[in-house]
Amino acid sequence: xxxxxxxxxxxxxxxxxxxxxxxxxxxxxxxxxxxxxxxxxxxxxxxxxxxxxxxxxxxxxxxxxxxxxxxxxxxxxxxxxxxxxxxxxxxxxxxxxxxxxxxxxxxxxxxxxxxxxxxxxxxxxxxxxxxxxxxxxxxxxxxxxxxxxxxxxxxxxxxxxxxxxxxxxxxxxxxxx
Ligand SMILES: CCCCCCCCCC(=O)SCCNC(=O)CCNC(=O)[C@H](O)C(C)(C)COP(=O)(O)OP(=O)(O)OC[C@H]1O[C@@H](n2cnc3c(N)ncnc32)[C@H](O)[C@@H]1OP(=O)(O)O
Numbered sequence: 486x487x488x489x490x491x492x493x494x495x496x497x498x499x500x501x502x503x504x505x506x507x508x509x510x511x512x513x514x515x516x517x518x519x520x521x522x523x524x525x526x527x528x529x530x531x532x533x534x535x536x537x538x539x540x541x542x543x544x545x546x547x548x549x550x551x552x553x554x555x556x557x558x559x560x561x562x563x564x565x566x567x568x569x570x571x572x573x574x575x576x577x578x579x580x581x582x583x584x585x586x587x588x589x590x591x592x593x594x595x596x597x598x599x600x601x602x603x604x605x606x607x608x609x610x611x612x613x614x615x616x617x618x619x620x621x622x623x624x625x626x627x628x629x630x631x632x633x634x635x636x637x638x639x640x641x642x643x644x645x646x647x648x649x650x651x652x653x654x655x656x657x658x659x660x661x662x
Contacts, residue, residue, distance in 0.1 A: 487532075487533065487539065487543050487544075487545055490545045491545050491549060491567065491569070494545065494567070494569035495567035495568045495569045496568075497510075497569075498567075498568045498569045498571060499568040533545070537592075540552075540564075541588060542588070546584070547584050547585070547588050548564050548566055548570060548581055548584055548585045548588070549564060549565070550562045550563070550564045550585055550588050550589055550622055551563050551564065552589075552592075555592070555593075555596065556596070556597075557593075557596050557597035557598070557626065558625060558626050559593070559623070559624060559625045559626070560589045560590075560592060560593045560622075560623070560624040560625075561621070561622070561623055562589060562621075562622045563619055563620060563621055563622060564585055564619075564620055564622050564640075565617065565618065565619050565620070566581060566614065566615075566616050566617070566618075566620075567616070567617070568616055568617070570616060571616050574613075575613070575615060575616055576613040576614060576615065576616070577613075577614040577615070577616055579610060582608060582610070582614060582640065582648050583606050583608050583650070585622060585640065586606055586608060586622075586624075586638045586640075586648075586650040586652065587603055587606055587652075589622050589623075589624045589638060590603075590606070590624045590636045590638050590650070590652040590654070591603060591652075591654070592624075593624045593625075593626060593636060594626075594634050594636055594652070594654035595654075598634070598656070599656050599657070600656070600657050601632075601634055601654040601655055601656045601657060602654065602655060602657060602661075603652060603653070603654055604633075604653040604654065604655045605652065605653045606650055606651075606652045607650060607651045607652070608648060608649075608650045609648060609649050609650070610647075610648050611645075611646050611647055611648055611649065612642070612645055612646075612647040612648075613647065614640060614642070614647045614648060615642060615647075618642055620640050620641060620642050620647070621639075621640070621641040621642075622638070622639075622640055622641075623638060623639045623641065624636055624637065624638040624639075625637050625638075632655050632656040632658075633653060633654075633655055633656075634653070634654040634655075634656070635651065635652070635653055635654075636651070636652045636654065637649070637650070637651055637652075638650040638651075638652065
């Protein structure tokens, strides 16, 4: 279902259909939304965002990062930004890149340690990030200072770093959401 939605997002973004197809598509989507409505559940019971075995934890908003290596010190994976993530002129939208970093760095920050949340993500856009290319995503745990965990991340196209990031993750105190 989530993969089908991702495909739809990419196709719809790249489409210039005639008006009758737009109308038909809208009607089909409204029917699908109505079919799911009776199955609305509390957050803890939903599938999306809870499937760590799926790219982006099954969240169609997040770029589909495929994790290849994952331990307490590093994460390595790959991602292809579909047409859905296009900003303009073949480049990925600047807001989509932090989504990928938060996903891998957040996952790493929360592996083998008490829960932490992102306090900041500093992203450097070094080069255009191309839509449709398979990119390497890396994250590594740099250091811990009290409740603060500092992580580094990079998005690499071939040998070229297209974006890198520093993230601060702060350990949650009891009672913090
Ligand atoms: C397997 C699971 C996979 C999960 C992957 C997904 C993970 C995704 C993670 C997220 O995206 S979480 C969503 C986005 N983040 C948030 O919504 C967090 C919102 N902010 C907060 O909840 C609080 O600001 C936060 C818990 C991060 C910190 O607030 P606190 O009141 O607990 O901490 P405090 O302000 O006392 O700061 C603690 C230390 O961090 C420092 N600090 C906090 N925010 C900072 C900041 N923005 N910049 C620099 N330093 C910062 C602060 O200066 C201080 O440093 P010192 O200990 O040295 O004095």
